Amino acid sequence: MVNLKVSNQKRNAEHRLEFLGDSANFKTKLVKKMSNLQTYAVVDLEMTGTNPNGSERLIQFSCVFTEGNKIVNTFSTLINPLRKIPEDVQNLTNITDKDVKNAPTFDEVAGTIYALLSDTVFVAHNIELDYRFLNSEFERIGFPKLDLEGIDTVQLAQIAFPTLASYRLGDLAHFWGFKHKHPHHADSDAFVTAELFILLQKKLASMPEALLKSLLKLSDALLYETKQCILQAYENKRKQYEMLDKEHIEVEGIVLRRPRFEVKKGFNDKFPKTEAEQSRLFSGVIDWRKEQAKMMNDIHEHFNGAEKMLLVQAPTGMGKTLGYLVPGAYQAQEGDSTVVSTSTTALLDQIVKESVPLLKKIVPFDFTYEVMKGSGHYIDLEKFSHTLKIPMNNQTRLLQMRILSWLWQTTTGDMDELRLTTYRAQLFKMIKHAGVGSLSDKSAFYGLDFVRLRDVRVKFADFVFTNHSYLVRHAEEIGKGKANLILDEAQNIPSVAMEQSGSVFDFDLVKIYSDTLLVSMESRISFSFEGLIRQHFLTKNEYRTILRNIQTIDHSVPFIREKFWERYVRTKSGSKKEFVETLLSPNKVLGLLKENFAIFLKTTKAYTELLGQMTEMKQRFFRALDAGTLDHEAVNLLTDWFIDCEKLVESMEKWHLLEFSELEKMDETTLVWMKYSPNNPKTHLRLCFSRLEAGKYLEERVYGYFKHIVMCGALLFTKKTEDYTKDQLRLDNDVLTKRYQSAFDYAHQARAVFATDSPDLSSMLSKAEYHAYLTDALADIIEKTSLQTLVLFNSLEDIEAVYNGLSVRGLNKKREILAQGVNGTPEKLKKRFVLTSSKSILLGAGSFWEGIDLPEEKLELLVITRLPFQSPDSLINKVRYRNVQAKGHNPFSAVSLPEAALKFRQGFGRLIRTKDDHGILAVLDSRIVNKRYAHEFTDTLPKNLRIDRVEMKDIPEIIRDAEKDFGF
Numbered sequence: 007m008v009n010l011k012v013s014n015q016k017r018n019a020e021h022r023l024e025f026l027g028d029s030a031n032f033k034t035k036l037v038k039k040m041s042n043l044q045t046y047a048v049v050d051l052e053m054t055g056t057n058p059n060g061s062e063r064l065i066q067f068s069c070v071f072t073e074g075n076k077i078v079n080t081f082s083t084l085i086n087p088l089r090k091i092p093e094d095v096q097n098l099t100n101i102t103d104k105d106v107k108n109a110p111t112f113d114e115v116a117g118t119i120y121a122l123l124s125d126t127v128f129v130a131h132n133i134e135l136d137y138r139f140l141n142s143e144f145e146r147i148g149f150p151k152l153d154l155e156g157i158d159t160v161q162l163a164q165i166a167f168p169t170l171a172s173y174r175l176g177d178l179a180h181f182w183g184f185k186h187k188h189p190h191h192a193d194s195d196a197f198v199t200a201e202l203f204i205l206l207q208k209k210l211a212s213m214p215e216a217l218l219k220s221l222l223k224l225s226d227a228l229l230y231e232t233k234q235c236i237l238q239a240y241e242n243k244r245k246q247y248e249m250l251d252k253e254h255i256e257v258e259g260i261v262l263r264r265p266r267f268e269v270k271k272g273f274n275d276k277f278p279k280t281e282a283e284q285s286r287l288f289s290g291v292i293d294w295r296k297e298q299a300k301m302m303n304d305i306h307e308h309f310n311g312a313e314k315m316l317l318v319q320a321p322t323g324m325g326k327t328l329g330y331l332v333p334g335a336y337q338a339q340e341g342d343s344t345v346v347s348t349s350t351t352a353l354l355d356q357i358v359k360e361s362v363p364l365l366k367k368i369v370p371f372d373f374t375y376e377v378m379k380g381s382g383h384y385i386d387l388e389k390f391s392h393t394l395k396i397p398m399n400n401q402t403r404l405l406q407m408r409i410l411s412w413l414w415q416t417t418t419g420d421m422d423e424l425r426l427t428t429y430r431a432q433l434f435k436m437i438k439h440a441g442v443g444s445l446s447d448k449s450a451f452y453g454l455d456f457v458r459l460r461d462v463r464v465k466f467a468d469f470v471f472t473n474h475s476y477l478v479r480h481a482e483e484i485g486k487g488k489a490n491l492i493l494d495e496a497q498n499i500p501s502v503a504m505e506q507s508g509s510v511f512d513f514d515l516v517k518i519y520s521d522t523l524l525v526s527m528e529s530r531i532s533f534s535f536e537g538l539i540r541q542h543f544l545t546k547n548e549y550r551t552i553l554r555n556i557q558t559i560d561h562s563v564p565f566i567r568e569k570f571w572e573r574y575v576r577t578k579s580g581s582k583k584e585f586v587e588t589l590l591s592p593n594k595v596l597g598l599l600k601e602n603f604a605i606f607l608k609t610t611k612a613y614t615e616l617l618g619q620m621t622e623m624k625q626r627f628f629r630a631l632d633a634g635t636l637d638h639e640a641v642n643l644l645t646d647w648f649i650d651c652e653k654l655v656e657s658m659e660k661w662h663l664l665e666f667s668e669l670e671k672m673d674e675t676t677l678v679w680m681k682y683s684p685n686n687p688k689t690h691l692r693l694c695f696s697r698l699e700a701g702k703y704l705e706e707r708v709y710g711y712f713k714h715i716v717m718c719g720a721l722l723f724t725k726k727t728e729d730y731t732k733d734q735l736r737l738d739n740d741v742l743t744k745r746y747q748s749a750f751d752y753a754h755q756a757r758a759v760f761a762t763d764s765p766d767l768s769s770m771l772s773k774a775e776y777h778a779y780l781t782d783a784l785a786d787i788i789e790k791t792s793l794q795t796l797v798l799f800n801s802l803e804d805i806e807a808v809y810n811g812l813s814v815r816g817l818n819k820k821r822e823i824l825a826q827g828v829n830g831t832p833e834k835l836k837k838r839f840v841l842t843s844s845k846s847i848l849l850g851a852g853s854f855w856e857g858i859d860l861p862e863e864k865l866e867l868l869v870i871t872r873l874p875f876q877s878p879d880s881l882i883n884k885v886r887y888r889n890v891q892a893k894g895h896n897p898f899s900a901v902s903l904p905e906a907a908l909k910f911r912q913g914f915g916r917l918i919r920t921k922d923d924h925g926i927l928a929v930l931d932s933r934i935v936n937k938r939y940a941h942e943f944t945d946t947l948p949k950n951l952r953i954d955r956v957e958m959k960d961i962p963e964i965i966r967d968a969e970k971d972f973g974f
């Protein structure tokens with residue numbers, strides 16, 4: 007690293023280069039230039055802030071030069087900004103006022119930097135910020151703007167490695183093990199970016215020519231001259247005349263892996279029952295754990311016995327997943343497949359990414375598995391291929407490039423692999439799979455379709471991994487009467503079954519979408535459907551019938567809505583409630599529709615016809631795109647029209663629930679209700695359907711399709727809730743049950759601290775006050791401790807509010823704070839949380855309470871913000887409670903309290919995952935101390951766990967004390 011000592015003199019460019027004191031290097035540079043070897047200047051800047059108003063100044067400039075994929079020189083200098091560096095920037099960069107006191111000012115080094123960068127290509131991680139900032143600094147002191155080609159390594163990394171959880175420099179450096187001595191220090195950031203840039207160029211060079219060609223076609227959308235990297239890789243490949251390897255196939259410019267069907271080799275290994283056999287099998291991979299071994303043996307025996315059901319209560323962190331996977335794998339040689347269903351997709355992801363690779367190392371034979379999710383998770387290749395031909399904005403083009411690169415690697419086509427924060431982009435609506443039934447066998451992609459291939463492979467798979475919501479809808483096709491079923495966290499399946507059988511018909515959404523379509527179709531101002539008729543895309547008559555069907559829906563759905571409103575909505579003026587739910591019966595709905603029979607029939611006919619017309623139009627559109635018979639405007643118009651029409655059709659999907667035959671089928675176990683805003687007759691009116699009781703549904707539509715079923719959970723029920731849970735799961739009272747002991751020494755591995763003085767939450771004045779209180783409490787803990795922390799919440803709304811509160815205080819600049827729903831999906835956040843090199847804080851709800859595995863230093867402090875009572879206001883819960891009441895029980899003590907206590911115990915279970923693990927639990931809700939039911943929660947915790955009960959202000963102190971005990 008060259009450290010500059012500069013004089014105040016202005017120097018000319020030649021002078022400045024000599025000034026580097028490395029003239030030999032300068033000469034070699036010139037020689038290389040002449041031989042056309044491009045020099046890249048990989049730059050990183052640190053500044054007093056990022057405010058774009060021209061008030062911020064540079065505090066460090068660093069640059070690493072690369073040529074031919076090698077680092078050839080480096081340059082770095084601190085810069086005196088002639089002002090105070092804000093505290094948070096000093097913390098982030100570790101550059102203090104003292105460090106820059108004797109450094110040169112920008113005026114003094116500007117000439118040198120300018121000369122150094124001339125004739126190079128400017129490379130940066132987030133080029134927009136660095137290039138613009140540097141140029142505005144030059145302009146400020148009277149230099150001309152730099153006119154360099156530029157490359158952005160963020161975009162290149164997103165294309166070259168499309169499935170990473172994060173593209174932040176620190177995370178990428180950590181992922182590849184690049185040395186990053188001082189993150190957020192420009193010299194080390196520039197060095198790491200240079201290493202990354204070299205890696206990215208190598209990755210591009212490894213891509214096949216056909217893929218590079220398709221990427222190149224879209225690459226005008228990239229920032230600055232980032233495209234050049236793709237062009238260069240493509241040109242090099244073209245010169246090599248390399249054929250596409252046998253593993254891949256190209257269809258219409260999309261490079262895909264050739265489908266492979268693994269032929270299973272016969273094996274005949276006996277299930278290891280004894281400690282000696284098991285220890286031999288596990289050796290070098292996992293430990294032999296007594297209780298886990300017992301569980302394996304019990305499940306193996308169950309799979310080979312006569313009983314259908316087995317309940318397994320295995321304490322958290324015991325290794326339940328391998329406890330059922332090992333016997334499942336051995337069952338494959340009996341010709342049985344094992345279906346494993348988890349309660350969330352985050353847990354599904356965890357099994358596939360973490361437990362399956364372990365299992366592969368343990369068992370001495372190979373096994374196959376398939377993951378089953380709803381078809382909407384998968385990409386429809388035909389649809390994606392069409393989007394490549396349609397005009398798109400730059401953001402979408404970048405996404406398409408990432409998808410092209412991902413398709414070169416993926417074997418599943420599951421878009422979750424892309425780990426995007428949201429899948430809300432319009433592109434995903436256009437390319438998501440709508441099920442095998444929606445495919446055309448004439449498509450060039452038909453034989454390669456991911457969902458079709460998955461459905462073929464699943465027939466031969468030894469394991470099928472799915473989640474409860476997919477299982478309850480597809481049990482017949484997955485189980486086929488011969489598979490065994492493992493229900494992980496089985497206590498959750500009744501509510502999933504209830505939810506899945508539920509549907510909503512939103513009258514007003516239909517009206518919104520039909521209005522939008524009519525505006526575009528009836529418009530005479532802009533280019534309209536007449537243009538399509540002129541281009542012979544459709545006839546005038548076809549246009550009229552499509553328009554008529556949409557108009558029918560547009561008139562008659564609101565008409566029926568009014569009938570429901572007039573008859574059943576009871577408005578109470580001054581009601582504070584945002585929404586009211588009114589119970590109806592299927593019979594009442596049927597009666598009202600019968601009174602309006604003619605209009606109901608007309609709507610059904612229009613909807614059915616529109617569905618057919620849309621499919622026909624789509625096929626015609628794709629043919630026209632291939633033939634190139636439509637002009638640019640027509641393509642745009644139709645693309646928008648299809649998106650709007652798709653929305654209308656989707657909003658009408660549940661219309662079939664109003665079919666008389668459907669309504670007549672509904673018995674007393676189906677609940678129908680209306681949901682509306684009582685104070686505003688103009689807001690959405692929704693008709694909701696749901697099952698009241700899950701047991702019958704599970705018995706008929708799930709259990710029947712499996713040979714043996716194992717229901718697992720940490721604590722499926724307590725004495726008090728046993729009857730209720732068994733009733734919900736439709737289990738006999740004397741169902742075979744196995745319980746296992748925990749192997750952890752909680753007295754030495756964990757500590758807990760409870761707040762005694764949190765305000766009574768029910769009497770707090772507003773949500774905002776609760777959020778402010780919680781933000782204060784958490785900020786205090788975050789500022790005074792430095793542990794890897796998971797904070798559990800009961801709602802995403804609370805997470806967002808607290809995250810914003812912590813950010814306003816600047817805490818997210820000191821520690822990485824990951825917030826579910828703000829920074830990404832649970833899967834993505836978990837990966838970031840586990841990979842991150844610094845001690846971060848994760849704010850999570852839902853799946854973070856149960857099943858998520860964060861061993862040892864990956865979780866040191868667990869904060870429970872509030873006892874996890876479910877909202878009693880949702881109609882489903884109201885009805886559940888009413889049913890319990892009707893049976894003579896108190897709903898609070900019989901359902902809501904025990905459910906919350908079990909969830910609380912699950913949450914605590916995240917803390918200790920191995921024998922060497924240590925952790926601290928902090929509960930910020932003083933109901934766990936003060937309420938008469940507090941013991942219901944504490945009883946679920948290990949008996950020998952040390953618990954301190956202190957005022958909120960003393961909690962950080964206790965945590966620090968425990969921190970010392972555990973040697974964190």
Ligand SMILES: Nc1ncnc2c1ncn2[C@@H]1O[C@H](COP(=O)(O)OP(=O)(O)OP(=O)(O)O)[C@@H](O)[C@H]1O
Pocket residue numbers: 291292293294295298320321322323324325326327328364719720856857858859861915916919920
């Ligand atoms: N025999 C073993 N030896 C060492 N590590 C193990 C063994 N069995 C499992 N593990 C590890 O222990 C951790 C906990 O396992 P698992 O995720 O199956 O927990 P669990 O028992 O299902 O708990 P929870 O109910 O909280 O989900 C995992 O990291 C797993 O890889």
